[in-house]
Amino acid sequence: MKPFPEHIKRLLLETVAFVKRHPVGVGLGLVFALYAATRLPALKSLPIFCDEAIYIRWSQQALHDGRLLVSLTDGKPPLHPVLMTTFLALFDDPLAAARLFSVFLGGFTVWGVYLVAKELEGPRLGVLSALLYVICPFALWYDRLALTESLVMPLFVFAGYFALKAAKTGNLWYMAGTAGLTGLGLLTKATAQLLFFVVPFAYLLREESPSGAESPASRARRRPLLRWLVAVVITFGVAYGIYSLLRFASDFHVIGEMAELHNLSVSQLLRDPFKVFFSNAWALLRVLFVYMTPVFFLTCLAGIVWGAVRKRRGAWFLAAWVVLVGGVTCFVVTFHFTRFFLVVLPPLVIGGAYALLGLYDLVVARWRTPTLTLPLEGGGEKDEALPPEGRGRKIAFVAVIVLCVLIFVPAALQDIAIIASPQHTWLPYEDREQFVTQWPAGWGTDETVEYLAAQSEKGEILVGAVGAPGTQTAAVPADTLSVYLFDDENVEIVPYTFEEGDRFPALLGSDPRPTFVVLNAFEEVPEGWPLEVIERFPKDGNRRLAMFLTHVEPANPPGGTGP
Known part of the structure; x- marks a missing residue:
């Protein structure tokens, strides 16, 4: 066997030396490389989703028409579509x-998870927490979708990070970062209000002065808890002041109206505190169990509990984050989407890192050969090896290996499915219906857009976009088509809902331009409608419902038109 060439050996030695000198930097570099490798490939493998289309249309109107606050018309803060x-x-x-x-x-968000975990217990916990976040299927699914949560998450995590820095260092100026980020979060989504419950508990990480360094009288004069509470109140006041800038908008009132529809009021909670709690709590546990994979989720919970039992203040903070954010959400949300639960993911993955590092430290302690220090006859001491605890160290080693396999292998398999074939991955039933099998899923959008764009090159066309029966919305297909065709001057898209009965819209039958109708989530073209089917695009996993691309026949049958 030929020896390695000297330049290769030298390169290997230099690489090893570099890794030893910069383990954290190398670890983070690998984590972000894995992040890019899992988030970027096949980014359009899942068809456009209803809410994605709405947010993109708002952003396009902000970009091309200067309508920066258009999202307020639907009760949504504007920061996400503007950015x-x-x-x-x-x-x-x-x-x-x-x-x-x-x-x-x-x-x-990955960087923020690293910083929060590092602040709790050092860079080792930070790198592992960031890795667990990257491989978590729950994070992967929503990192690849154009939804508001993509902006809420980093703002939420970094607001918590600056609060931890303020508490640990005693430098309350860090709370300025928390105030600004919380304000931006409120300009993004109401979910940021949950920071009002999390930030105060960062005080659990406050570092006491060294013994004897400060007299009780001096500490009493400083009143650290009182100063902290005042800083928290000022922080939230500044954040709410930033949010209140929206009050100058004419549609600001719609935010409150939409909040009343989707959340219980204080009076409703007082009358019936558990009206929606148990159903939401079950949904929270079920969603995390599926999206995080079972062993991964249970390990994360166990890590937080284990850390809290061992009186690690970082674990207490994580427990407060999970319990308060999850609990408040379960108490007040009248209808849940799985993305509402994303904000409990960062503390959970940090808890999982706690568990894995705790087991690793146990293995290292078992693996090291125990020694006994014995005195020498002429003076001095010597260390003598004791018989190794073979069974104990083997059990600990096997336990860590098995746990890592049960965490990483199912998560990796689910990640691969999300990237390559998202419609076939393991999803909570709510998300399978929304993203894959029911009316919000935009199967056939790309093909329909391509066909209509080709027709518009021949001249002006009219496109009727008919929403799914019973939904009272035509966002799919109207917004999904407008995302691509909004700047085509030869295309006019007219949305229709299917709530007035089954009569064919008169405008679509009388316009002299070539007219096409796209029907979303229909089983068949309604009887009596003068439509010729060009293509049928079934919802994946639901062959009963489909998107129909149709052409209006030149002559309408008798009685086929309506008002």
Whole structure:
């Protein structure tokens, strides 16, 4: 066997030396490389989702029409669609651009998880926590979608990080970062209000002065808890002041109206505190169990409990984050989406890192050969090896290996499925219906857009976009088509809901232009409608429902038109 060439040996030695000198930097570099490798490939493998189309349309209107506050008309704060304009201006494909924006923001969430965990217990916990976040299927699924949560998550995590820095160092100026980020979070989504419950508990990480360094009288004069509470109140006051800038908008009142529809009021909670709690709590546990994979989820919970039992103040903070954020959400949300539960993911993965590092330390302690220090006859001492605890160390070693396999292998398999074939991955039933099998899923959008764009090159066309029966919305297909065709001057898209009965819209039958109708989530073309089916696009996993691309026949049958 030929020896390695000297230059290769030297390169290997230099690489090993570099890793030893910069283990944290190398570890983070590998984590972010894995993040890019899991978030960027096949970014459009899942068709456009209803809410994605709505957010992209708002962003396009902000970019091209200057309507920066258009999202307020639906009761949504404007920061996410406004910031998304930066990526829409750079890339031709709106959906790819919007999802790339989410991937970009997700990288900051990974960094924030690292910083929070590092603040709790050092860089080793930080790197492992960031790794667990990257491999978590729950994070992967939503990092690849153009939804508001992609901006909420980094703002939430970094607001918590600055609160921890303020508590640990005693430098309350760090709370300025928490105030600004919380304010930006409120300009993004109401979920940021949950920071009001999390931030005060950062005080658990406050470091006491060294013994004897401060007299009780001096400490009493300083009143650290009182100063902390005052800082928290000022922080939230500044954050709410930032949010209150929206009050100058004419549609600000819609935010409150939508909040009343989706959340219980204080009076409703007082009358019936557990009206929605148990159903939401069950949904929270079920969603985390599926999205995080079972062993991964249970390990994360066990890590937080184990750390709290061992009186690690960082674990107490994580427990407060999970319990308060999850609990408040379960008490007040009248209808849950799985993405509402994303904000409990960062403390959970840090808890999982606690568990794995605790087991690793146990293995190291078992693996080291125990020694006994014996005195020498002429003076001095010597260390003598004791018989190794073979069974104990083997059990500990096997336990760590098995646990890592049960965490990483199912998560990796689910990650691969999400990237390559998201419609076939293991999803909570709510998300399977929303993203894959029911009306919000935009199967057939790309093919329909391609066909209509080709027809518009021949001249002006009219497109009727008919929403799914019973939904009272035509967002799919109207917004999903408008995302791609909004700037085509030869295309006019007219949305219709299917709530007035089954009569064919008169305008679509009388317009002299070539007219096409796209029907979403229909079983068949309604009887009596003068439509010729061009293509049928079934919802994946639901062959009963489909999106129909149709052409209006030149002559309507008798009685086929209506008012």
